[in-house]
Amino acid sequence: MFFWGARRITRVVEAYVGEYASGKSEVAVNRALEMVAWDEPVTLVDLDLVEPCYTLRPIKKELQALGVDVIAWETGDSIGWGETGNILKAEAKWALRRPGNIVFDVGYGVDGAKSLNLVEGLAGEPSFKVIIVINISRPMTAGVDDIVALVKGLDKVDGLINNTHLGDETTPEVVQEGARVVTSAARKLGLPVIATTAVKEIAAQLGSYDAEGNLVRPLKRYMPRSFW
């Protein structure tokens, strides 16, 4: 059961997974910041072992100042980004030992989901949910069948998020079309659509729910500052 925007009682452990450049990190960052308001410890874990771009490293301090404990490498701590892959931080491996809520930002496409196997205790964590972030403007996840195939390729999925956008060209219609396709895929899969996410200007135009009845969750953009 998910409680978006509301305080909940049990611990939340969520992993955000999706096609490369689907908006996983932005959704994960916003989710972690939402949890700060719950007045409980929040840890955001960068689980990208490949990609040197669009990861949490450049915005780590900014997020920490906002109350999120971020497990991510810093520039001076490591070498060889994009060349050798990243070594998993020991803190990431043991993230579940931390109190409070945990959000995993699982980088580098759906193949990146394999890195969840490196986190100690995740398989036995009763609160653990895997959430797939979908942008149907990405050609690899443009249609219902594409999304169904993507989800079926993963071991565990608990819900979908419609994060359809076209960057600065996003309109409410683009997001609504995403909602239609993602909701249709979710029905086929027997999974819930947890939310439709959109930048706040678009979210305001959509209202509280999209045309499919999915909760609309406004996003504040952080990731453009994390390019490199």
Next chain:
Amino acid sequence: MAEKVIAGEKRVFMTGNEVVAWAALAAGAEIMYGYPITPQNEIMHYWTRLAPKYNRKFLQTEDELSAGFTTVGGVMAGKRAFTATAGPGNTLMQEPISMAEAMRLPFVAMIIQRGGPSTGTVIYSQQEVMMTVLGGNGEGLRIVYSTANHQELFDYSIKAFDTAWKYRFPTFVLADGYQGKMREPLTIYDPDDRGIKISDTEPYVGRPGTPGVDRPPGHYRNTYNVEEELYEVLQDHIKDFESIADEVSEYESMASDDAELLVVAHGVVARAAKQATEALRQQGLKVGYFRPITLRPLPSTPLREAVNRAGRMLVVESAYGQLGRLLKEALYGATAEFIPYYKPGVGFTPEEIMARCRELIT
């Protein structure tokens, strides 16, 4: 091709590397040869994900030297073949590219520049200009498109296949890790639907008939006995290259007619230069913008005209004067003041370029 890769025009949101893979598919590329190197890896990743759906092929070789030579082999077999690389991979590939240059092969390579020298940084620079334009032990008989955004990455990746097979010179799309990794919207399309014709391919070897009887022998050489033999062949190649320069060269310019300072940049830096120029014009400053799209051959005539009109040029690049050197050669004898703004391996913001222009013009 049996199945259309892209049905109708679609507005999509992609990373640059992904754009290149889709463009190659849309252009009917039949096989990619490659070896992984950041920041071009996702070209291979997306190609290998998509290729089986459309009956295309991929060969991962043991290094870039081999990726280059297998591309040469694919082309000689008449396949619309390509490769992609970056940095030290581009360095290794210069030998097979030289061979392609010697044999006039339509070798297509996507270069996603990273920092150097050597393995440098994995993401960004414009430091592979000289190597891509003039690398190898030849005369730089190559065509190089430098793209600035994802739409151009798509358009010119398609165009590269046509250019290479039309003129039979190695043809490059020169981008960089910023373009490869960043994401923005673009329109993808099937070139046929827009009436874009891509030159047919044909095998160089294994053609029907008896050589010397039914057809001229296919004698493709990269080795000659004596200097005069090589000289004679090169004269023809150089003449061909010079004869197509005006037809092939492309550029973009803005506000250059009455400019007192011309900002010259290429690739992703040109985006910042263009934005800076637009903003400065709005503030009433007479700044112009010139961007060579082809770095080889350079659009020398329009460049000279624009530079001579302005009298001063600010050359902005993420390298220590690689574009600068090409411009100086093209502008030899011009009297315009040449002002460098070089940051090897580091990007530019429009604000930085605006600030430098203001210092120079006010």
